[in-house]
Amino acid sequence: MRPTTLCFPVNAQGQILLGRKKRGFGVSKWNGFGGKIERGETFRACAVRELYEECHLIADEAALQLVAYLDFRFPADSAYNHIGYVYFLHDWKGTVTASDEMEPCWFSASSLPYDEMWKADGIWIPMILSGRIISGTIVFGDDNDSIAHTDFSDTPGLLEQTVPDTF
Ligand SMILES: COc1nc(N)nc2c1ncn2[C@H]1C[C@H](O)[C@@H](COP(=O)(O)OP(=O)(O)OP(=O)(O)O)O1
Numbered sequence: 001m002r003p004t005t006l007c008f009p010v011n012a013q014g015q016i017l018l019g020r021k022k023r024g025f026g027v028s029k030w031n032g033f034g035g036k037i038e039r040g041e042t043f044r045a046c047a048v049r050e051l052y053e054e055c056h057l058i059a060d061e062a063a064l065q066l067v068a069y070l071d072f073r074f075p076a077d078s079a080y081n082h083i084g085y086v087y088f089l090h091d092w093k094g095t096v097t098a099s100d101e102m103e104p105c106w107f108s109a110s111s112l113p114y115d116e117m118w119k120a121d122g123i124w125i126p127m128i129l130s131g132r133i134i135s136g137t138i139v140f141g142d143d144n145d146s147i148a149h150t151d152f153s154d155t156p157g158l159l160e161q162t163v164p165d166t167f
Contacts, residue, residue, distance in 0.1 A: 001025075001082035003163065005047040006034035007064065009057060009089045009096075014109050016129075019054055019102030020116075025080075030117050032086070033057075033102060043085045043160045051089070054102040058093040065089065066158055067128040069135040076142045085160055086128065119147050133158050 009017040018030040035050040037043065044061040051057050068086035096104050107113065109129055114122035120138045127134050136152035 001080055002036040003043070004034055004036050004082055004084040005043055005050060005087065006032040006084055007047045007051050007059070007087045007089055008032040009051075009055075009092060010109075011106065015106040016109050016112060017055065017057075017096060017104055017106055018112070018117075019104045022101055022103060024101070026118060028116075030105075030107075030113050031121075033104075034084070036082075037163060042163060047085070047087055051092075052094075054099050055104045056094055056097045056099065057089075059089055060091070063089060063091045066160065067133055068124065069155065069158055070124070071135075071137040073137060073139045074144050075139065075148070076144055080140075080144060088128070119145065120150055123147075123150055124152060127152060 011017070019033055020030050021027050033051045033054040034047060037046040044064055047064055048059045048061055051059050064087040066085060067088055070084045070086065072082050072084065074080035098104060112125065124134065124136055132154055133156050134152050135155040135158065136150060138147065139149040140146065141148045
């Protein structure tokens with residue numbers, strides 16, 4: 001799978017905007033907004049484009065706050081293997097509206113719907129909500145859904161890699 005981005009808008013009350021995925025990878029799960037990078041894009045350009053496509057918020061690349069680098073591994077089906085950069089966003093233009101891909105909803109940071117999210121989200125999202133900047137590997141089980149293993153470390157000063165030109 002091509003490299004991805006994931007963006008979590010955070011409003012002035014500290015609420016997090018999630019979207020319920022209507023189709024594709026992770027369908028029916030709540031998640032941040034993002035998707036696969038397109039040829040010639042930077043990670044930040046991908047994050048800005050996907051945010052607009054999925055909930056119609058308009059972001060400036062410079063406003064994206066990089067908080068995590070994740071390496072998602074699926075030993076049972078390596079075609080799903082991918083990396084992703086995760087951003088918080090506190091400043092945007094426009095109004096949140098649904099798209100054909102996501103049904104958006106604001107959640108209190110202390111009551112995110114982890115039961116209806118990717119299973120590892122309940123491990124790493126609390127880390128970034130507490131202010132940590134992390135890099136991690138998440139290894140999924142044979143069902144490509146349960147967690148076999150995770151490994152996270154603090155990486156202050158995290159920066160995006162150059163986009164590989166091999167995907
Ligand atoms: C496997 O664990 C994951 N956890 C979380 N929280 N988010 C994940 C995981 N794996 C992928 N993601 C994110 C990364 C992207 O934001 C989306 C997947 O993007 P998608 O496949 O929908 O990409 P698009 O380019 O939007 O899709 P189309 O090809 O349908 O346009 O999930």
